[in-house]
Amino acid sequence: MSNLYDQQTDATYERAGWGAAVTRGASPALVVIDLTRGFTDKSFPAGSDLTEVVQANIELMNAAHSRDIPVFITRIVYQESETLPGVTTWLTKATGMRGMLEGTEAVAMDPRLPIDPERDVVLEKKGASAFHGTPLAALLRARGVDTVLLTGATTSGCIRASAVDAVQDGFSVLVPQEAVGDRAEGPHEANLFDIQAKYGDVITVEDAIQYLDQS
Amino acid sequence: MSNLYDQQTDATYERAGWGAAVTRGASPALVVIDLTRGFTDKSFPAGSDLTEVVQANIELMNAAHSRDIPVFITRIVYQESETLPGVTTWLTKATGMRGMLEGTEAVAMDPRLPIDPERDVVLEKKGASAFHGTPLAALLRARGVDTVLLTGATTSGCIRASAVDAVQDGFSVLVPQEAVGDRAEGPHEANLFDIQAKYGDVITVEDAIQYLDQS
Amino acid sequence: MSNLYDQQTDATYERAGWGAAVTRGASPALVVIDLTRGFTDKSFPAGSDLTEVVQANIELMNAAHSRDIPVFITRIVYQESETLPGVTTWLTKATGMRGMLEGTEAVAMDPRLPIDPERDVVLEKKGASAFHGTPLAALLRARGVDTVLLTGATTSGCIRASAVDAVQDGFSVLVPQEAVGDRAEGPHEANLFDIQAKYGDVITVEDAIQYLDQS
Amino acid sequence: MSNLYDQQTDATYERAGWGAAVTRGASPALVVIDLTRGFTDKSFPAGSDLTEVVQANIELMNAAHSRDIPVFITRIVYQESETLPGVTTWLTKATGMRGMLEGTEAVAMDPRLPIDPERDVVLEKKGASAFHGTPLAALLRARGVDTVLLTGATTSGCIRASAVDAVQDGFSVLVPQEAVGDRAEGPHEANLFDIQAKYGDVITVEDAIQYLDQS
Numbered sequence: 001m002s003n004l005y006d007q008q009t010d011a012t013y014e015r016a017g018w019g020a021a022v023t024r025g026a027s028p029a030l031v032v033i034d035l036t037r038g039f040t041d042k043s044f045p046a047g048s049d050l051t052e053v054v055q056a057n058i059e060l061m062n063a064a065h066s067r068d069i070p071v072f073i074t075r076i077v078y079q080e081s082e083t084l085p086g087v088t089t090w091l092t093k094a095t096g097m098r099g100m101l102e103g104t105e106a107v108a109m110d111p112r113l114p115i116d117p118e119r120d121v122v123l124e125k126k127g128a129s130a131f132h133g134t135p136l137a138a139l140l141r142a143r144g145v146d147t148v149l150l151t152g153a154t155t156s157g158c159i160r161a162s163a164v165d166a167v168q169d170g171f172s173v174l175v176p177q178e179a180v181g182d183r184a185e186g187p188h189e190a191n192l193f194d195i196q197a198k199y200g201d202v203i204t205v206e207d208a209i210q211y212l213d214q215s
Numbered sequence: 216m217s218n219l220y221d222q223q224t225d226a227t228y229e230r231a232g233w234g235a236a237v238t239r240g241a242s243p244a245l246v247v248i249d250l251t252r253g254f255t256d257k258s259f260p261a262g263s264d265l266t267e268v269v270q271a272n273i274e275l276m277n278a279a280h281s282r283d284i285p286v287f288i289t290r291i292v293y294q295e296s297e298t299l300p301g302v303t304t305w306l307t308k309a310t311g312m313r314g315m316l317e318g319t320e321a322v323a324m325d326p327r328l329p330i331d332p333e334r335d336v337v338l339e340k341k342g343a344s345a346f347h348g349t350p351l352a353a354l355l356r357a358r359g360v361d362t363v364l365l366t367g368a369t370t371s372g373c374i375r376a377s378a379v380d381a382v383q384d385g386f387s388v389l390v391p392q393e394a395v396g397d398r399a400e401g402p403h404e405a406n407l408f409d410i411q412a413k414y415g416d417v418i419t420v421e422d423a424i425q426y427l428d429q430s
Numbered sequence: 431m432s433n434l435y436d437q438q439t440d441a442t443y444e445r446a447g448w449g450a451a452v453t454r455g456a457s458p459a460l461v462v463i464d465l466t467r468g469f470t471d472k473s474f475p476a477g478s479d480l481t482e483v484v485q486a487n488i489e490l491m492n493a494a495h496s497r498d499i500p501v502f503i504t505r506i507v508y509q510e511s512e513t514l515p516g517v518t519t520w521l522t523k524a525t526g527m528r529g530m531l532e533g534t535e536a537v538a539m540d541p542r543l544p545i546d547p548e549r550d551v552v553l554e555k556k557g558a559s560a561f562h563g564t565p566l567a568a569l570l571r572a573r574g575v576d577t578v579l580l581t582g583a584t585t586s587g588c589i590r591a592s593a594v595d596a597v598q599d600g601f602s603v604l605v606p607q608e609a610v611g612d613r614a615e616g617p618h619e620a621n622l623f624d625i626q627a628k629y630g631d632v633i634t635v636e637d638a639i640q641y642l643d644q645s
Numbered sequence: 646m647s648n649l650y651d652q653q654t655d656a657t658y659e660r661a662g663w664g665a666a667v668t669r670g671a672s673p674a675l676v677v678i679d680l681t682r683g684f685t686d687k688s689f690p691a692g693s694d695l696t697e698v699v700q701a702n703i704e705l706m707n708a709a710h711s712r713d714i715p716v717f718i719t720r721i722v723y724q725e726s727e728t729l730p731g732v733t734t735w736l737t738k739a740t741g742m743r744g745m746l747e748g749t750e751a752v753a754m755d756p757r758l759p760i761d762p763e764r765d766v767v768l769e770k771k772g773a774s775a776f777h778g779t780p781l782a783a784l785l786r787a788r789g790v791d792t793v794l795l796t797g798a799t800t801s802g803c804i805r806a807s808a809v810d811a812v813q814d815g816f817s818v819l820v821p822q823e824a825v826g827d828r829a830e831g832p833h834e835a836n837l838f839d840i841q842a843k844y845g846d847v848i849t850v851e852d853a854i855q856y857l858d859q860s
Contacts, residue, residue, distance in 0.1 A: 005401035012399050016261040017311020023301070025574075046231040081766050082784075086238070089385045089787045094413060096232020121726050124769070126780045127383035128413070135771045135778035139727075141571050141600030142734045156409055161379045168342035170304045170571030184227050186220035187412075190405035194371055197402075198309060198343070296551050297569075304572045336511050339554070341565045348565035350556045354512075356786050356815030357519045359670075385786030435831035442829050446691040447741020453731070476661040516668070519815045524843060526662020557813035558843070586839055594806045598772035600734045614657050616650035617842075620835035624801055627832075628739060628773070 004193045018197040022172040025146030028215050029070040032057055033130050033152030033162055035113060036075045038099065038106030040153065046096040046183070050153060053181035054112050056205050057151050060179055061114050063209050070143050071120045074130045074152075076100045077107045082126070090127055128161035137169045147172040149208055150200070151179035156187035163199040173200025176208040219408045233412040237387040240361030243430050244285040247272055248345050248367030248377055250328060251290045253314065253321030255368065261311040261398070265368060268396035269327050271420050272366050275394055276329050278424050285358050286335045289345045289367075291315045292322045297341070305342055343376035352384045362387040364423055365415070366394035371402035378414040388415025391423040434623045448627040452602040455576030458645050459500040462487055463560050463582030463592055465543060466505045468529065468536030470583065476526040476613070480583060483611035484542050486635050487581050490609055491544050493639045500573050501550045504560045504582075506530045507537045512556070520557055558591035567599045577602040579638055580630070581609035586617035593629040603630025606638040649838045663842040667817040670791030673860050674715040677702055678775050678797030678807055680758060681720045683744065683751030685798065691741040691828070695798060698826035699757050701850050702796050705824055706759050708854050715788050716765045719775045719797075721745045722752045727771070735772055773806035782814045792817040794853055795845070796824035801832035808844040818845025821853040 013019060035057060040050040064071050076097060082088050083098045091098050100107050109115060115122070123134045130150075131137050140148065148171045150162050159180050166173045175195055182188035196202040203211075228234060250272060255265040279286050291312060297303050298313045306313050315322050324330060330337070338349045345365075346352050355363065363386045365377050374395050381388045390410055397403035411417040418426075443449060465487060470480040494501050506527060512518050513528045521528050530537050539545060545552070553564045560580075561567050570578065578601045580592050589610050596603045605625055612618035626632040633641075658664060680702060685695040709716050721742060727733050728743045736743050745752050754760060760767070768779045775795075776782050785793065793816045795807050804825050811818045820840055827833035841847040848856075 005399065009399040009401055012263070015311075016398060017313070018309060020308055020310045023307050048227070079762075079766060081762065081764055084764070087766070087784065087787060088780075089387060089783070090382050090414075092238050092387070093235055093382065093415065094233060095235045096230075098232070117724075117726065119726055119729070121724060121732070126783070128379055129383065132380070132383045133778070133780035133783060135598075135733075137567065137571070138598060138600035138734070138771070138778060139732065141567070141576075142732060144574075144576060146571075146574060157413055160409075164343055164376045164379070165347070167305050167308065168344065168347045168565075168568060170568035172304060172307070183231060184220065184224040186224055187405070187409060190402070191409070194375075194402060194406070198372055199305075200308065294547075294551060296547065296549055299549070302551070302569065302572060303565075304568070332509075332511065334511055334514070336509060336517070341568070348563070348568060350518075350563035350813075352782065352786075353519070353556070353563060353813060353815035354517065356782070356791075357517060359789075359791060361786075361789060383780075383783060385783035435829065439829040439831055442693070445741075446828060447743070448739060450738055450740045453737050478657070519817060520812050520844075522668050522817070523665055523812065523845065524663060525665045526660075528662070558809055559813065562810070562813045587843060590839075591809045594773055594809070595777070597735050597738065598774065598777045602734060602737070613661060614650065614654040616654055617835070617839060620832070621839070624805075624832060624836070628802055629735075630738065 004189055013197055022201050024211055025172055026215060027144050028147040028149060028212060029072060029140055029143065029145040030060055030064040030149045031130055032071065032073045033150060033158050034075055035110045035152045036107050037110055040110045044106055045099065048183035050181040053153065053179060054110055056179035058112060058114060059205060060151060060176065060208060063212050065116055067212055069212055069215065070145065072136060072139065073115060073120055073122045074125050075107055075109065077102050077124045088126060128158045129165045130162040131165035131169060140171060147174060149174045149176060151176060153181050155180045155182040156191040160191045160195060163195050167199050174208060175200050175202045176205045177202050178205045219404055228412055237416050239426055240387055241430060242359050243362040243364060243427060244287060244355055244358065244360040245275055245279040245364045246345055247286065247288045248365060248373045249290055250325045250367045251322050252325055255325045259321055260314065263398035265396040268368065268394060269325055271394035273327060273329055274420060275366060275391065275423060278427050280331055282427055284427055284430065285360065287351060287354065288330060288335055288337045289340050290322055290324065292317050292339045303341060343373045344380045345377040346380035346384060355386065362389060364389045364391060366391060368396050370395045370397040371406040375406045375410060378410050382414050389423060390415050390417045391420045392417050393420045434619055443627055452631050454641055455602055456645060457574050458577040458579060458642060459502060459570055459573065459575040460490055460494040460579045461560055462501065462503045463580060463588050464505055465540045465582045466537050467540055470540045474536055475529065478613035480611040483583065483609060484540055486609035488542060488544060489635060490581060490606065490638060493642050495546055497642055499642055499645065500575065502566060502569065503545060503550055503552045504555050505537055505539065507532050507554045518556060558588045559595045560592040561595035561599060570601060577604060579604045579606060581606060584612040585610045586612050586621040590621045590625060593625050597629050604638060605630050605632045606635045607632050608635045649834055658842055667846050669856055670817055671860060672789050673792040673794060673857060674717060674785055674788065674790040675705055675709040675794045676775055677716065677718045678795060678803050679720055680755045680797045681752050682755055685755045689751055690744065693828035695826040698798065698824060699755055701824035703757060703759060704850060705796060705821065705853060708857050710761055712857055714857055714860065715790065717781060717784065718760060718765055718767045719770050720752055720754065722747050722769045733771060773803045774810045775807040776810035776814060785816060792819060794819045794821060796821060799827040800825045801827050801836040805836045805840060808840050812844050819853060820845050820847045821850045822847050823850045
């Protein structure tokens with residue numbers, strides 16, 4: 001399944017029944033997660049240089065737009081009142097996320113992304129998952145979506161959390177690996193391993209685009 | 216924060232604002248996740264020998280019971296109709312979970328656990344998270360719980376997924392490390408790292424019991 | 431829209447843009463809500479004689495089964511530990527629901543219903559909505575369902591709550607009126623009015639079966 | 646319980662165990678629902694003159710602010726892309742809600758409300774319930790809230806839906822009746838009846854303020 005861990009792990013996972021391929025449905029959507037400047041620009045504390053990830057997302061968003069495949073975009077945004085002590089539990093642990101303040105540059109979408117405001121829906125979220133406390137699952141269901149391509153940042157945080165929720169919400173999950181990024185390589189790899197074993201298929205962008213062509 | 220990854224990762228995480236301590240509230244609950252025989256007994260395909268984890272859970276459950284701290288217990292259980300192709304999306308990827316069938320030994324609670332049927336609530340779940348598609352968050356709120364101790368199996372699957380949901384649902388998360396187990400060491404360590412950095416505090420059982428004493 | 435209220439109400443609702451017809455999708459499911467003996471048998475405190483409602487549900491379930499349309503069935507069931515004071519918030523208000531105890535006759539499915547255990551999925555719930563704290567939305571999405579027919583009891587409680595959640599979760603809602611019942615006529619009528627105005631189409635069983643024929 | 650329906654209904658409801666009083670907890674919050682100009686100003690199609698309701702909300706918000714009780718405010722807001730056919734299921738039925746567009750006067754908060762931007766949290770929602778697809782339950786839990794006072798508009802839509810979700814999410818529900826309004830009297834009364842019977846206590850504003858004084 002991978003060479004991240006040892007052969008014993010692979011044997012254990014095979015026996016436990018992990019890692020089968022998902023069903024690729026006839027009706028995909030692209031979900032672009034948290035590619036705001038606070039994550040894609042290394043000048044922000046929680047950011048790193050995600051230029052290659054952004055490029056892969058540009059390619060996938062253009063592919064989706066040209067095939068009329070729905071695109072949903074999420075970003076973490078807090079009002080100042082939500083960042084006060086004790087108001088948003090996650091911010092006690094994730095102190096760096098307190099900087100994702102409404103109206104600041106940190107929460108502006110990466111300007112390189114070809115967002116189509118007439119069709120794309122932009123959702124605000126307050127936690128790691130793109131689904132938790134948002135209407136994303138409802139919007140996907142309304143469009144008849146059966147399969148989600150999850151892209152963006154970070155692999156070990158919001159992508160992982162969204163993959164778990166997506167499959168729990170009844171959607172097949174595909175993660176095009178060049179289109180997801182992280183500020184640290186170790187957690188990036190470890191979470192791709194977990195996703196591939198348990199929640200969705202980790203694929204290439206090329207494979208993703210071929211799939212979109214057939215949908 | 217850990218020596219799982221390199222110093223560069225630690226520096227990156229410190230800059231990004233990960234790893235702060237959670238607030239330990241005055242009203243904890245113990246959530247024991249998926250300690251059914253299909254997970255704790257190595258004779259089952261998805262199981263492994265979790266004897267030490269079960270011992271730590273016995274200690275924590277006894278501590279909770281003696282202090283009148285609420286205990287919630289989850290287990291994965293499917294009706295046969297839920298395991299038919301296309302009915303439960305996760306089972307396409309997680310083929311091993313199809314064996315968690317109602318009425319079989321695989322879904323029986325580990326008989327060593329001191330469950331108190333008069334007080335403990337046992338919840339059935341269909342996915343990785345103890346919160347998703349269950350009334351757990353509502354039950355915790357009804358009891359006034361502010362802090363959850365998450366224990367059980369597996370660290371890289373249901374514990375991780377539950378930790379993410381717990382903090383998103385507004386609960387402080389503590390994970391007593393001897394009380395969570397996994398069938399493979401690599402993913403166990405990688406997910407403890409992620410939990411400690413982003414979602415909850417990874418602590419010792421001794422620390423957990425001292426905390427329960429003060430609640 | 432109705433003659434339950436006065437002409438002024440109708441004019442106000444028309445101006446406000448309520449009461450348009452839903453989109454009937456190509457992929458329906460039947461969701462049969464709380465037709466347990468505690469609701470359908472008047473010898474139980476919260477029950478009433480729902481014989482005609484049960485008959486309409488038999489007709490709809492047979493129609494669904496013969497067309498291979500998915501059937502989901504819900505029932506309210508509590509463990510005794512969930513009925514202790516302060517554990518399930520709803521039971522403080524809804525004291526009558528405390529009698530819906532696991533293992534008792536009150537929570538047994540009405541024996542007249544043609545449940546097919548090989549295909550139908552039976553879900554337990556703890557509140558009014560068939561969706562809240564259950565995996566129902568995920569199961570519907572996994573099957574590609576776009577439209578739900580909601581039937582069962584009671585119109586003013588669990589049907590209304592489920593209709594609101596269904597449309598919020600992205601499903602078109604149809605309520606075949608002979609197939610929903612209530613212990614009291616006033617709230618039954620008032621809630622059919624609200625559902626028709628705001629959440630789904632109140633239709634006849636005959637219309638529902640014609641729709642299933644075309645799906 | 647009420648004289649909206651006949652004595653038979655009252656007897657039936659008493660036998661069924663409806664209408665008990667909720668537990669008033671030590672930690673309340675005020676949730677002000679959808680008092681935007683599109684609802685409170687009769688010049689908007691879905692609006693009506695809610696001057697008295699707004700006055701009652703001003704009184705309650707001031708009472709909450711002066712006692713440091715958390716205030717959460719919701720409003721329905723859609724991006725244009727969310728109002729396209731088939732994107733938000735509810736808007737097919739609720740055509741009037743399509744006018745609740747981001748950046749328009751219809752979604753501006755009623756200017757008479759004493760919102761405190763430094764403390765109050767304003768949440769956007771896409772459906773009837775203040776809880777569905779929003780982080781409200783998590784925010785309430787983080788603040789230790791056990792009891793919600795639900796106010797605003799409309800009684801038969803968003804208040805009713807929010808009352809059902811609040812109790813399902815584990816919160817005691819109080820509805821101060823002068824502080825909730827509707828564009829039509831019949832549905833207003835019918836839904837107060839249902840809420841009082843099944844989900845929360847319908848009380849006076851005076852009683853609500855006395856309760857806040859004791860918290």
